[in-house]
Amino acid sequence: MLLLVVLPVSAPAGAQPDPGARVGRTVADARLHGYRFERLSVASADGQRHYRVHLAVPAGAMPARGFPVACMLDGNAVLMALEAPLLEQLAASARPPVLVLVAHDNDLRIDGPARMWDYTPRRGEGEGEEFDASGNGRRSGGADAFLALIVERILPAVRQRVALDEGRRMLWGHSYGGLFALHALATRPGAFTDYVAVDPSLWWGEGFVVGELERAARRPPSLPARLLLVRGAPAASSRDGPAGPGGRGAGNAEAGRRLDAVLAELPGVEVQRLRLPGLGHGQTLGAAIAPALLSLAVDD
Template sequence: MRRILLAIVLLGAAVLAPASAQPALSRRVGTTVADTGAPGYRFEQFRVDSADGQRHYRVRVAVPTRSAPPQGFPVAYLLDGNAALMEVDAALLARLADASRPPVIAFIAYDSDLRIEADSRAFDYTPRRPGGDDAQRDAIGGRSNGGADAFLALIETSIAPRVQALAALDGTRRALWGHSYGGVFVLHTLFTHPRAFDLYAAADPSLWWGGGHLLKEESTRPTATDTRVLLWVGDAESSSEARQPPPGRDPKAVQAMRQARRSVPPDATAQMAARLRQSGMPVTFTTLPGLSHGQTLGASLPLLLDELSGDPEKGR
């Protein structure tokens, strides 16, 4: 019954929001729940800069207005914070506010009104690869890569302490969520710093990035069987060839994208989930029926937040 209900909800999302399947990079944020407010939550915000001063971030934090439970609130750190904020509405926050353990939600965005900052995220969300500076180029568009470790340090030293100052937090219920390239960052952090968070959540991670670089990191990762992992994929694009690039994309970049995606099997995420589960790690892998790569961003958020709040059935 739960799978049937999930399919109905997600099919409705696919019908009502087809434009989100491949969001234009020029799309603007507009008015969000951070501006209009939501029952049971208040919003705070602060800004930080990257260590090299090249990238600037705006962090909006949704904080429950009720008293914290004795162990503190769980907390979710969401990448692509502008895009994530556009998918979270007052109804979802009101439901979370009534949960047994409502989460604090930190939306880590770039300090602009763009939904997606393509160049900045291509750098921040990808790890450095062997081969020197010449190897730190994206297969799609030639964007700079390799800043993931510096970005993780920024989260740990500049962002998390300021979030912790806003509310009492449960140090054993810390989640990191990312979509696509954000999923690359989430899994890289899992494989290289498994104790940094307690729950790692990746929506349709781009495992093809770097010719399957994350598969190499997975094979050498330290053991951490008490860390939970949530993985989601959509099934509306069953092959790399079926994924249509955004309108206006350079044909050479399109070809590079398709070649990069051929570097891993179409079911690479499902295979990774099976391997991690076999190693003893608690992993939940979910196929989101009828949804494209882009649509898994919004669909995965309530599933994560309800899981973190202690009411996973509501998210389903």
């Protein structure tokens, strides 16, 4: 099912967040009535990479099936964008979600080299090192290991602290994180029930993730899933960040046309589209948090 939702936005498109900002005081430091915050430390299977997980747990009574859970990438950036009124609204809902904000273990809002490795899939066969095709020298191709870390280490650690509803598990990502969410949907669709891709970097690898979805469409239907595809203004979706090379616009447009076609054929996936007109690429991160979490909080 394809739905088109357009939200009016008045924020100026030029007011982009600073990707080099550092985490300061956030909603996790405030006195909240509806949520409590905890922090977990998790290492990769080989011990080489370290992550901090900001865990927001509803303070009210647990629903009979447990709490829905939203696993959100770029966890420091999401934490910096979260606001108390949204958490209060979620806490008052029928089924408030547990928030699992996965960040790299530093105070950076966005850790560019680390997310390039963790959020991008391998493009070739074998185990040799791969590097981003844009020529920035950053290693790429660690998405499968990172997805396994989330599913096999982070979420089990959360389950030890709070009961989760296994029927509502969301994976949320922006930009390269949106690319990662689509990769997870294509390659490990049963890992989550809900996928949110916010202004995903479809241009990456010449539309590599769209090719993965095209191959997935030819396989037998898997477990049913929901996909929320969020996009900003056309100019926002044409690049990955304010310094993106000009060629990314054409790549995103072509990959976007292919994505639209494959989503119409992808078995078992219910698709929603959310347009955020007037917002630049960086702004869509914060603007897409509330719609996704509120959709998870409804009683189905």
